[in-house]
Amino acid sequence: MRLVLAICALCGALGFAAPAFADSSTVDPTAVQLAQNSQFANLLGQSAYKDLPVETPKPADSTATLKLTAVVATGAIKNIADPISWTVVRKAEGGIPQSVIARDKSPAPTFKLPPGKYIVEGIWKAIVVQRDVDVPAGKPHTELFNYNAGTISLRMIPYSGASPITTAVKWDLYFMRKGSGANLQDNDKLFTVVAPTQQFSLPAGNYVVRASYGGTSADLVMPIEAGHSYKYTINLYSAQVTFNAAGADKTTIWQVLRAKPDGDGQRRMVASQTGASPTFLLREGKYIVRVATGDLHGEQAFDVKAAKNSTVKVKLQ
Template sequence: MLELDGFEAGRRLAGVVFAMAVLLSPVSAQVPAPDTGPGADTPLPAPRPAPEQPAAVNGLAQLAISAQFANDRKPIRSGLAWRILTESADGSAPRIVARSNDPEPSFSLPSGNYVVHAAYGFASGTKRVSLGPQGLRDQVAISAGALSLAGSIGDAPIPAGQLSFSVFVPLQGNSEGRLVTSGAKAGEVIRLPEGTYHVVSTYGDSNAIQRADVKVETGKVTDATLHHRAAKVTLKLVAATGGEAFAGTAFSVLTPGGDVIREAIGAFPQVILAEGDYVLIARQEGQIYSRDFKVESGSDRDIEVLAK
């Protein structure tokens, strides 16, 4: 065997290392030749953006929700109260984990199964959803409409402050089977599930009452005016017709049969009464005075009792 001197051995070893480096280099093996053909300078088309999804925040998925009317799919843009509840696998009671009064809220929640509840006044809608890491956008349908109430005497509207309304759901022939709300004011928007309701309108605080059945349709506001037959009377105890009223007089308004309709104390209290016949009793310093009187719808007037 021919023995190489140190210089020749070093030179050959360096050549082998250089050749291996060239062969094994990924850059030299994969770089393509430049394209100099026609259209080489034309840019590639931009990639189409993916559909917008609720973005994840801090590892939590985004649940974006909105509500719509069930019949025409129109969006509900106000009056909503949202609650998000967990749906457990062991059958335990759901637990509220998020709330919002926004029309289209977005919640950051861990992935999992939830119950979405949307309240729209006295109506509501519920939906079960499965929230994954990619997020979810969903809608809840609600079968609901609204009711706006007013009252009148003939063609004259009754001031809102003198009216109150109660709304009932009829049950098995009973028009006032279940109370939905009481003390509602004129012009107030009452949001209700679709259906037929019994409305009771009270003018003043005695017996001027009217009733009507009203239908509420999904996605619509039903305006209903109840027409009263009543009047406002001012009670007075006087020494002579048109005279000054006695202060501190106790008044009782009765039906002809003796049922007490209203009691009041003062020099000239005002009472709103339904159309009809009445008996007025006035008590002053141990003395009792009375008279019969009649109320005609829309005819506000003084009712004087003579102290003699």
């Protein structure tokens, strides 16, 4: 019996685990963006057979019965009750090309088919699973699809003891490539979701979610085992910092940079705003603020302590 994810062969060739796809069903679809620069963008949640011709078999030839069910993982007490996009494809044989014989979106459909060899594809929450199926005549044949998946539920707090954030958080889901550490690559990104909270249904493996809010972000490495549910609260360890300076107005540019330079000797900018007295949400750490308004400029070092809101004054010259 062969069970494959639609792009597992490609993943193996690139040296990392079989892929996972985000469950975006918990948010407004307009807030979800497929990572178009991903090397897998054309395969995320899409049928490999969407462009095949459709052929409806004659009722007199459809003497075989195929029943399909699915589970989230081995040992699941209940079958999946959510919609699943099923596609039944007749294999190419004897000079006859592949064609789609049937489609259905119910969780447990029954198909009347001519006896023979088929490929059955089931897409659940954007996870694509394909299987070869030999359907005999006579007694109904049942196939159980196992999505080998776990579930991650995410929320965010600005600092310890604070209430969860209830406005839009940006959640970026990535493959975790072996040896990559915190060096996330754009072409490993699967989805960008904008919502206060988010839930991902993913096949077993290792992933990273980058959560961004108010100009600051935090990464969470997510090892997932099939059949398990995880709940994470991401703590930004942040505080609000308000800046002001004599002579600042609505055209004043404020740039916040890390105090410690990167490997290239340059300080990384983490946030910027224009205004007379802006407020930033910043993670705990050491920073420098640079200010420019007309011919006036200023720079000031400052520290941020989680949950300790502060005001920083900058002298312009």
